[in-house]
Amino acid sequence: MLPLSLPVFRRRAYEVFLATHIVFSILVFLGSWYHIYCKYGHQSGYETWLYIVFAIWGFDRVVRSMRMLWYGVHTAVITHIDHEYIKVSIKGAVADGHVYLYFLHSRFWENHPFSVASSTVQVQADGISTERRSNGSESPTDHEQKALDSTAKPVTTSSNDSTLQPGMEFYLRVRDGATKALHLQCQSEVKVLIEGSYGRHEILSEFPTLLCIAGGVGITACLPYLRAFPGNATLHWGSRSQALVDSLTSFSKFPAINIDAVVGKRLDLISILGNQQGDFAVVVSGPPEMVDEVRKIVSKLARKKRIKLVTESFYW
Numbered sequence: 001m002l003p004l005s006l007p008v009f010r011r012r013a014y015e016v017f018l019a020t021h022i023v024f025s026i027l028v029f030l031g032s033w034y035h036i037y038c039k040y041g042h043q044s045g046y047e048t049w050l051y052i053v054f055a056i057w058g059f060d061r062v063v064r065s066m067r068m069l070w071y072g073v074h075t076a077v078i079t080h081i082d083h084e085y086i087k088v089s090i091k092g093a094v095a096d097g098h099v100y101l102y103f104l105h106s107r108f109w110e111n112h113p114f115s116v117a118s119s120t121v122q123v124q125a126d127g128i129s130t131e132r133r134s135n136g137s138e139s140p141t142d143h144e145q146k147a148l149d150s151t152a153k154p155v156t157t158s159s160n161d162s163t164l165q166p167g168m169e170f171y172l173r174v175r176d177g178a179t180k181a182l183h184l185q186c187q188s189e190v191k192v193l194i195e196g197s198y199g200r201h202e203i204l205s206e207f208p209t210l211l212c213i214a215g216g217v218g219i220t221a222c223l224p225y226l227r228a229f230p231g232n233a234t235l236h237w238g239s240r241s242q243a244l245v246d247s248l249t250s251f252s253k254f255p256a257i258n259i260d261a262v263v264g265k266r267l268d269l270i271s272i273l274g275n276q277q278g279d280f281a282v283v284v285s286g287p288p289e290m291v292d293e294v295r296k297i298v299s300k301l302a303r304k305k306r307i308k309l310v311t312e313s314f315y316w
Contacts, residue, residue, distance in 0.1 A: 001025070007288070015110055015177050029054065064195055068102070071194040076103070080186035082243035084174055085217070088182070090192060091167040094119050096224060098314075099168070099196030106181050111195060115220040115314045118169035168194075171217050171244065202310050205230055207281040213267065213294060215286025216240060219248070221312035225283045226257055234258040238267040238286070273297045279305055285312040 001024045003009070010017045029050070036046045071093050079087040088101075096119065100111040174183045182190075201224050204210055210233040212222040219237055226233050235257060239245050242263045273282070273294070284294045291311050298309045 001028075011175075013177075014112065015107070018110060025057070029057070067195045068193045073104070074192050074194060075189050076101075076192040077189050078182055078185045078187065080183075081171075081247050082241055085241055085244045085247075086172050086174060086179070086183055086186060087247065088114070088170040088172060089167060090169075090194070091165055093168055093194055094166045095168055095194070095197030096201070097197045097199030099194050099198070102193035102195070103178065103182065104191040104193065105185065107178070108193075110178065112178050113198075114170045114172065115217075116168050116197065117171050117220040117223050118167070120165065120167055171220055171247070173217050201225060201228070201312075204281040204283075204308060204310070207279055207308060208232065209276070209278065209280040210234070211272070211276060211280055211282045212236070213269070213272065213282065213284040213286070213290070214238070215267075215290050217244070218286035218312075218314045221285035221314040222283055225310075232258075235260065236267055236272050237261045238265070238290075239263050269293055269297055273301060279307065281308040281310065283310045283312060285314050 001021060004017055004020050004024075032053075033047070033050055036050065040046055074090050074093050077089045077091075079089065081087055095116050098113050098115045100113050102108055102111050172179050172182070174180055204225065208231050210225060210229045210231065212226055212233065212235045214222045214235065214237045216239055219235075219239075222235065226235060237245070237260070239261065240263070245261050245263060267290075269290070274297070282294065282298060284291050295309065295311070298307055301307055
């Protein structure tokens with residue numbers, strides 16, 4: 001179980017990792033049970049510890065099932081961005097952090113974690129989803145957001161033919177397995193089960209400035225911070241796809257956010273972090289090598305100023 005859980009293997013063959021992890025877990029439980037039974041019988045009480053393990057594992061599975069039943073079956077709309085990226089929109093369900101999705105059209109027993117990029121979707125009067133806001137595009141007012149969170153009723157936008165409704169959006173990079181199958185389903189709808197949400201975001205309002213550094217679809221983990229931060233926020237985003245950047249160009253709706261998006265080249269992390277004045281918070285999400293480089297630079301700068309570093313994992 002341990003070597004198959006290494007990130008390098010888990011990212012390349014997530015479905016294999018998931019199946020072997022569950023199967024090997026059951027084998028460990030059974031092997032431990034028969035080891036104790038054959039060696040000690042029921043004389044020493046060692047099996048009591050296994051009962052506790054079984055109870056915890058079973059409770060976890062029951063809670064996961066209850067989370068899915070709570071959301072029910074929803075419809076996911078798959079939209080093509082380019083040959084490498086897709087967008088998944090689910091109307092009528094709200095979550096933050098990340099969730100696990102079960103796509104019922106193919107291998108419904110598998111679940112895949114995805115970071116939630118947006119908590120609302122814009123829907124036309126006829127009920128058809130449109131190219132509306134992701135967490136960095138047109139934002140509802142505080143009053144409208146409270147209405148979305150508390151009543152789950154549509155909120156009318158400035159457009160006469162569309163409304164903001166509760167929903168979730170995900171931006172995915174196409175790889176082998178489930179995401180490749182979804183790419184083949186572009187411009188169509190599929191049924192999905194939702195398990196979540198998991199993960200919460202740190203509160204960084206004590207800092208005057210927020211610096212978000214994202215790589216590729218790692219931006220999905222930065223969007224909630226940019227949306228919620230009350231002060232000056234800057235986003236530095238390195239992407240290999242211009243189409244992905246174009247799909248999120250509505251950041252201009254947030255006047256307090258400065259955006260530096262580069263396509264096809266690396267971010268100059270030393271200059272980005274070194275030129276920052278005063279105390280600030282840093283949120284970084286992207287490839288492991290980029291996160292490690294940011295961590296090293298921040299550790300040196302933190303000797304002279306107060307810096308809060310948040311490393312966010314993203315899922316696709």
